[in-house]
Amino acid sequence: xxxxxxxxxxxxxxxxAGIAFPIVKNPQxxxxxxxxxxLEENAKIIFFHVPTAWLTLIAFLMSTVFSFKYxxxxxxxxxxxxxxxxxxxxxxCILATVTGAVWAKFAWGAFWSxxxxxxxxxxLLLIYGALFALRSSIxxxxxxxxxxxxxxxxxxxxxxxxxxxxxxxxxxxxxxxxDDTGAGPIVNFQMNSSMLFIFVLSLIGFTILYYWxxxxxxxxxxxxxxxxxxxxxx
Amino acid sequence: MESFLSNNxxxxxxxxxxxxxxxxFFYLLSLDKRIKNVxxxxxxxxxxxx
Numbered sequence: 001x002x003x004x005x006x007x008x009x010x011x012x013x014x015x016x017a018g019i020a021f022p023i024v025k026n027p028q029x030x031x032x033x034x035x036x037x038x039l040e041e042n043a044k045i046i047f048f049h050v051p052t053a054w055l056t057l058i059a060f061l062m063s064t065v066f067s068f069k070y071x072x073x074x075x076x077x078x079x080x081x082x083x084x085x086x087x088x089x090x091x092x093c094i095l096a097t098v099t100g101a102v103w104a105k106f107a108w109g110a111f112w113s114x115x116x117x118x119x120x121x122x123x124l125l126l127i128y129g130a131l132f133a134l135r136s137s138i139x140x141x142x143x144x145x146x147x148x149x150x151x152x153x154x155x156x157x158x159x160x161x162x163x164x165x166x167x168x169x170x171x172x173x174x175x176x177x178x179d180d181t182g183a184g185p186i187v188n189f190q191m192n193s194s195m196l197f198i199f200v201l202s203l204i205g206f207t208i209l210y211y212w213x214x215x216x217x218x219x220x221x222x223x224x225x226x227x228x229x230x231x232x233x234x
Numbered sequence: 235m236e237s238f239l240s241n242n243x244x245x246x247x248x249x250x251x252x253x254x255x256x257x258x259f260f261y262l263l264s265l266d267k268r269i270k271n272v273x274x275x276x277x278x279x280x281x282x283x284x
Contacts, residue, residue: 019247041243045250052254088261095257099250106239106246213261220268227275 003208010205017198018047027192034192038107045103047198051206052096053121057163058210059089060128064156067149077222079145082152083135084218088210090128097121108173117174120162127155141225 023033023041036043066082069075100118101111112118131151138144171179191199239245 015251019244019251042246044244044247048247048250048254091257091261095254098257099253102246102250102253106243209258213258213265217265220265220272224268224272224275227272227279230279 004212007205007208007212010201011209014047014198014202014205018044018202021194021198027194030194033195042103042107043195045099047202049096049099049103050199051202052092052099053163054203055092055206055210056089056096056124057159058207059085059092059214060156060159062214063089063152067152070145070149071153074142076141076145076225077218079149080221080225081214081218082149084214084221086128086131086152087217088214090125090132092210093121093125093128097125104173113173115167115174116170116172116177117167120166124159124162127158131155 017031021031021033023035023043025035027034033043063082063085066078066085070078070082097118100121104113104115104118105111108115131148134151135144135148138147167174168176169178171177
């Protein structure tokens with residue numbers, strides 16, 4: 001219960017700070033954010049856009065970990081956990097894409113410009129979209145769990161490449177691209193300590209929120225499975 | 235509309251926050267549906283036992 005209260009306080013604080021704290025040229029007070037040329041107020045989107053991308057990574061990683069566990073122990077609960085994590089990863093992947101596109105409209109001039117970052121997240125959406133197509137196409141429970149576990153583990157191999165490597169070695173518009181000079185809004189260079197503090201709080205808050213949603217989600221899947229089995233046997 | 239938003243970019247932040255909460259809301263809706271189905275099955279199972 002305590003961590004849920006902490007979550008509420010964290011998300012409230014991040015929402016207030018992320019929207020209301022002023023952006024000034026020379027930040028002095030702890031609540032002032034530095035002005036990043038070319039972004040101005042838009043820079044605050046970082047508190048809400050980056051956590052969605054971060055959760056995509058965490059969720060897909062957890063899906064892989066529990067897929068591995070399922071293959072090792074053949075426990076259907078692990079499959080439910082992997083499935084719930086993959087589902088949440090998909091939700092946050094879509095959110096990262098959409099919020100990124102809205103930000104891109106005002107920072108780069110168009111919703112979609114096939115920037116390496118946008119291309120790679122689109123590929124990720126397709127790869128994990130196929131996981132759900134695979135799951136819904138197999139009737140047998142154990143076969144579905146085994147196949148989707150294997151697929152999920154193979155799919156995660158591509159994630160570091162798409163999230164960390166490709167957008168960094170190719171030229172693009174997103175911060176962190178190969179031709180980024182550091183004059184733009186790169187996280188490490190332009191954020192001051194207050195901005196970084198809120199940013200980290202936001203990451204922590206969203207991670208706890210994800211954990212909560214994941215718990216409720218996999219429990220519902222587990223209970224549904226247990227119930228189905230009892231009904232058939234009974 | 236576009237020029238208004240680029241002049242008042244705090245509203246873009248608001249739109250982004252709304253999109254994020256909207257996404258989470260729809261996920262919770264689907265989760266709620268799943269749990270309601272489980273509840274229904276439990277109820278049906280209890281009635282069958284009687």
